[in-house]
Amino acid sequence: MLGLIALMAVGLATIYSAGGQDLALIQRQIIRLGVAMVVMFVLAQVPILAYQRVSIYFYIVGILMLLGVLFFGVMGKGAQRWLDLGFVRFQPSEIMKLAVPMMVAWYISRDNLPPKVLNICIGFAFVAVPTLLIAKQPDLGTSLLIASSGVFVLFLAGMSWNLILLVGALASAFAPVMWFFLMKEYQKQRVLTFLNPESDPLGSGYHIIQSKIAIGSGGVEGKGWLQGTQSQLEFLPERHTDFIFAVFSEEFGLFGILGLLAIYCYIIVVGLFIAMRAQDAFCKLLAGSITLTFFVYVFVNIGMVSGLLPVVGVPLPLVSYGGTSMVTLLAGFGILMAISTQKRLLSRQ
Amino acid sequence: MAPKRIAIKDHTAEANLFARRSFIAMLLVMGMMLLLVSNLYYLQVERHEDYQTRSNGNRIKVLPVAPNRGLIYDRNGILLAENRPVFSLDVTPEEIEDLDATLASLASLLYIEQDDIDDFRENMKRQRRFKPISLKNRLSNKEVAVFSAHQHKFPGVSIEARLARHYPYGSALTHVLGYVARINKKDLQKLNEAGNEANYAATHDIGKLGVERYHEALLHGNVGYQEVEINSKGRIIRTLDFQPPTPGQDIVLNLDVKLQLEIQRQLDETRASVVALDAKTGGVLALYSNPSYDPNYFVHGISSKRYNYLLSSTDKPLINRATQGQYPPASTIKPHLALAGLEEGVIDQDTEMFDNGRYQLKNVSHVWRDWVPWGHGLVNAKKSIEVSCDFFFYDLAYHLGIDKINEHMTHFGFGDYTGIDLYEESDGNMPSRGWKKARYNEPWYIGDTISVGIGQSYWTATPLQLAKSVNALINKGERTVPQILRGKIVNGETLLEPQKSLKPIEVKNIENWNLVLASMLGVIYEPHGTARTAFANTPYISAGKTGTAQVVSIAQDETYDAEKINERHRDNAMYVGFAPYDNPEITISVALENAGGGGSQAAPIARNILDFYFQDKQEQIAKLASSTDEAQ
Missing domain, CATH: 3.40.710.10 (DD-peptidase/beta-lactamase superfamily)
Structure with a gap:
């Protein structure tokens, strides 16, 4: 809990700097944080049994909405991700970030662990359907997060190592198929740019180069809050959203980064601890998956900003500016809290 | 439901299995974190000086310059579509001491609608203070003259000119010649899909109908670049290099x-x-x-x-x-x-x-x-x-x-x-x-x-x-x-x-x-x-x-x-x-x-x-x- 608040504070300070000291931006972010916190606390009060029961319906509704997006979706920024319900527009893919691990955890925990090969296959199918639907939108970042959230459940459930190796091999065999048949031109471009950013310094390699300059020039101590030239002079694109880590690194340096990563590690360790002490298999798997997916956010975002991974649209959790992913993340933590507190209640009885 | 006895027995085994897996996951997390940190260490410590230099060198910005749109003539050489300068009144908030007073006296001098002022204030929130924001577009010649006479009273307010399309024959040619208008979201999306957005980086209008739309590629031309040096506050100090834009093709139509x-x-x-x-x-x-x-x-x-x-x-x-x-x-x-x-x-x-x-x-x-x-x-x-x-x-x-x-x-x-x-x-x-x-x-x-x-x-x-x-x-x-x-x-x-x-x-x-x-x-x-x-x-x-x-x-x-x-x-x-x-x-x-x-x-x-x-x-x-x- 303390960790989360610390992260949000870091986020607000960095957004303030990255967004050109715009208080209106901060105001909107605080409102979003407030809404997300309310969602978290409400979800923390819901009994675990309820989560277990609604998993399948939640999942089915999510899939239907994804199909809805495919057919009636609203275009935004060149991708079809939004569903317009008249009064509100939202991304069903966000729902799936929670629905997929819940569904797989529910399905796998019906039988004893470790799961049978057949159940694992079915589990994979539960993961694959939404992943492909979202990849088609196209939203590579989210589909990656959803795929990993489902796979973590299977891994934590004790899927045998042989199978893990096999799946790994299949996945790498699938990569060229993706490249030639599924990926759009701009996605290929991103990967090519990642491999050689200097090839097109004013075009698509620009993000990565400028971001690395920002991080590198920050040095050990950083340039100081509001002093980062890269971000203040607007050389950095997407400063307050996906590339906020570069702003943070420039202004707070390696020390700042170590502090930030320590907070993330603390949250992940606590999350896994909650998972281990949870009362039953469903809770364990769900809590573990939520925690590890949180880590994937961190890893993919920092990896892409620092040039280790290609650019996919994944925000830095709880720090980046933006509403939808914030709500989903804190909703996940709400479930985590529910698992943690209700365990304690039971053990006292 | 499985019998309770088995469920209890399995519970410990499950817990152990899960604990083992969690531990492995924890190790993986730590390993990957280490990978991130070592890469960041490499960027921030090993190559710090290199990037420091590049960051300082990052004072050069490349600004796009819009090409002039090609002119359109009829078969006898009569001009059907021309580019005329239009003037807009630009205000740079940072250079103004009392914004409200300035806006009020501008409004008394020129005809400025409340809508313009509202739009201006909205834009001001989104832009940096040293960037000029236009308060009014399409000033008449009279307004330009009036403002020019009083310009000394308004530091931070200036008149900017750009070229806009004009059709001297008006409604006689609309359906065939068409017209250009401001690039909208849909146009941008199309330009993106065609990989052509860079060429339109500085362009204001795009062909929407008729010949202007059909022959857009011919008429538009290619964007130019201006390399400018900026100071640490982001202001332009001088122009280092100028790559002029290639103007659009002038064309002749079969029309009489x-x-x-x-x-x-x-x-x-x-x-x-x-x-x-x-x-x-x-x-x-x-x-x-x-x-x-x-x-x-x-x-x-x-x-x-x-x-x-x-x-x-x-x-x-x-x-x-x-x-x-x-x-x-x-x-x-x-x-x-x-x-x-x-x-x-x-x-x-x-x-x-x-x-x-x-x-x-x-x-x-x-x-x-x-x-x-x-x-x-x-x-x-x-x-x-x-x-x-x-x-x-x-x-x-x-x-x-x-x-x-x-x-x-x-x-x-x-x-x-x-x-x-x-x-x-x-x-x-x-x-x-x-x-x-x-x-x-x-x-x-x-x-x-x-x-x-x-x-x-x-x-x-x-x-x-x-x-x-x-x-x-x-x-x-x-x-x-x-x-x-x-x-x-x-x-x-x-x-x-x-x-x-x-x-x-x-x-x-x-x-x-x-x-x-x-x-x-x-x-x-x-x-x-x-x-x-x-x-x-x-x-x-x-x-x-x-x-x-x-x-x-x-x-x-x-x-x-x-x-x-x-x-x-x-x-x-x-x-x-x-x-x-x-x-x-x-x-x-x-x-x-x-x-x-x-x-x-x-x-x-x-x-x-x-x-x-x-x-x-x-x-x-x-x-x-x-x-x-x-x-x-």
């Missing part, structure tokens, strides 16, 4: 704007359109749709009130009637059908029949009536075209059959896009058995064929298609493609574009073609010709065909009375023609909605336009002669 203006004058208040083509090349001499509207409003953002008016007007000014209006071609296609009959051998030059005004088939009660109730008497193919006899063509269509009609008329371009360099075009409809089955799920009836014989039934064509088909007739099967673009101006010289053409129609007997053309001459010069009165005493020799298209079908045994019918249900008047007969220069197609008879309404307008064309040509020759005299 004087002819276009005359057509607009002739059409007056009607709902109508006229197409004039170069009879040999298919070049578009004029293409006008009435009513029209002023494109200049769109360039600077049309007000929603004005736009809604255009959108909701029952006269539908936004539609290009010449290329999108789909009308029954009526009798204007009788020459084409006669030719099909002759070439197929269904009739010959001497085939005669007696028209009593009522065409009937054996065992069919329906009567197809001629437009002259008592008929035309004894007619052959030539006379049938001249007097526009329906009876003859009912019978011809019956014997040709829909398949042959469809085949021949498709050769003339009916039911297909003409290939003109405009995106706003309809393909009309050349009906066939397959089409009717697919569209209405009904078989083709013989009655349908008979109506097709006089260009009615399901047959629709655009005025441009009709003009194109007449070109094919007079060129004896050579098929031209209507083209607006005439050439590009390179180093002051006009380089003509190659004129497109299609594979010629196969000619079986050239005498058949000659007969059909002679019949079109007879429409004007024979005593019984339907356009004789309209074209009496022209100084040039022209040929043509009238058409009167029913908009609503008339019940059996009911006569057509224009006075009694709702204005919108009155007949469309059509005319196609060309001149001079011996060596055609110009092909014309006129379509007047709900105007009445083709001979009485459309033909006189065609005549006036042709009169103007030849008179103007005479004057130009005279002018040329006198100027060469002076030179001598």
Whole structure:
């Protein structure tokens, strides 16, 4: 809990700097944080049994909405991700970030662990359907997060190592198929740019180069809050959203980064601890998956900003500016809290 | 549910398994975190100096510079689309001490609406304080002068100029020339998809309609770059390098704007359109749709009130009637059908029949009536075209059959896009058995064929298609493609574009073609010709065909009375023609909605336009002669 608040504070300070000291931006972010916190606390009060029961319906509704997006979706920024319900527009893919691990955890925990090969296959199918639907939108970042959230459940459930190796091999065999048949031109471009950013310094390699300059020039101590030239002079694109880590690194340096990563590690360790002490298999798997997916956010975002991974649209959790992913993340933590507190209640009885 | 005993036993095993897996996951997390940290350490410590230098060197910004849009001229070198400077009032918030007071005194000096001020304040929130924000666009010359006189009182306020499109001929050319307007989200998306957004980085407007839209790639040009050095606060200190933009291509159109203006004058208040083509090349001499509207409003953002008016007007000014209006071609296609009959051998030059005004088939009660109730008497193919006899063509269509009609008329371009360099075009409809089955799920009836014989039934064509088909007739099967673009101006010289053409129609007997053309001459010069009165005493020799298209079908045994019918249900008047007969220069197609008879309404307008064309040509020759005299 303390960790989360610390992260949000870091986020607000960095957004303030990255967004050109715009208080209106901060105001909107605080409102979003407030809404997300309310969602978290409400979800923390819901009994675990309820989560277990609604998993399948939640999942089915999510899939239907994804199909809805495919057919009636609203275009935004060149991708079809939004569903317009008249009064509100939202991304069903966000729902799936929670629905997929819940569904797989529910399905796998019906039988004893470790799961049978057949159940694992079915589990994979539960993961694959939404992943492909979202990849088609196209939203590579989210589909990656959803795929990993489902796979973590299977891994934590004790899927045998042989199978893990096999799946790994299949996945790498699938990569060229993706490249030639599924990926759009701009996605290929991103990967090519990642491999050689200097090839097109004013075009698509620009993000990565400028971001690395920002991080590198920050040095050990950083340039100081509001002093980062890269971000203040607007050389950095997407400063307050996906590339906020570069702003943070420039202004707070390696020390700042170590502090930030320590907070993330603390949250992940606590999350896994909650998972281990949870009362039953469903809770364990769900809590573990939520925690590890949180880590994937961190890893993919920092990896892409620092040039280790290609650019996919994944925000830095709880720090980046933006509403939808914030709500989903804190909703996940709400479930985590529910698992943690209700365990304690039971053990006292 | 599994038995409880097993569940409990498994619970420990499960917990252990899960703990093991969690531990492995924890190790993986730590390992990956270490990977991140080591990479960041590499960037921030090992290569810190390198990046530090690059960050300091990052004082150079590359700013895009918009190219000037290519100019558009008519065939005689008259400027149709130009770039004019427009002025906007820009305010840089940082340089102003008391913003409210400044805005208030600006408002008292110039006419500034509250909306402008609201927009300005909204924009101010989103931009950095040292960047200028425009407070008012499109200052009038007077406003520019007034402000210039008081500029010393307003530090941080300046007038900026940029070039914007202007169309001096306004509504006369809207449908063909089109217009440019501000690049919107949809345009941006298209540019992104085409990978062309960088080229439009500094561009304000994009072609939205007509030639401006179709030839956008030609007219736009390529973006230039300005490399500027900025200080640590982001202000431009000096320009280091300038890569000038490549201006858009200046182009010349086949249009003759004087002819276009005359057509607009002739059409007056009607709902109508006229197409004039170069009879040999298919070049578009004029293409006008009435009513029209002023494109200049769109360039600077049309007000929603004005736009809604255009959108909701029952006269539908936004539609290009010449290329999108789909009308029954009526009798204007009788020459084409006669030719099909002759070439197929269904009739010959001497085939005669007696028209009593009522065409009937054996065992069919329906009567197809001629437009002259008592008929035309004894007619052959030539006379049938001249007097526009329906009876003859009912019978011809019956014997040709829909398949042959469809085949021949498709050769003339009916039911297909003409290939003109405009995106706003309809393909009309050349009906066939397959089409009717697919569209209405009904078989083709013989009655349908008979109506097709006089260009009615399901047959629709655009005025441009009709003009194109007449070109094919007079060129004896050579098929031209209507083209607006005439050439590009390179180093002051006009380089003509190659004129497109299609594979010629196969000619079986050239005498058949000659007969059909002679019949079109007879429409004007024979005593019984339907356009004789309209074209009496022209100084040039022209040929043509009238058409009167029913908009609503008339019940059996009911006569057509224009006075009694709702204005919108009155007949469309059509005319196609060309001149001079011996060596055609110009092909014309006129379509007047709900105007009445083709001979009485459309033909006189065609005549006036042709009169103007030849008179103007005479004057130009005279002018040329006198100027060469002076030179001598």
